[in-house]
Amino acid sequence: MRPGRFSQTVDCLAGQDLHVTATYRPNSRYWPFQLIEAALYTAMTAALSGLCFFWIRRRTT
Structure with missing residues (x-):
């Protein structure tokens, strides 16, 4: 398996009508x-x- 580029992955997902969403929180x-x-x-x-x-206490008494 040959490593690809992320843009190729995005194109593949878009071709299947799938989307990637990333959410970041501020530092x-x-x-x-x-x-x-x-x-x-x-x-x-x-707890x-x-x-x-x-x-354990209940079982030993």
């Missing part, structure tokens, strides 16, 4: 997004850890 939003993602993962980790702790 000023980078850290807020990182903090939101970290908070979500931390909350999920805490799963609490569930596991509760489940």
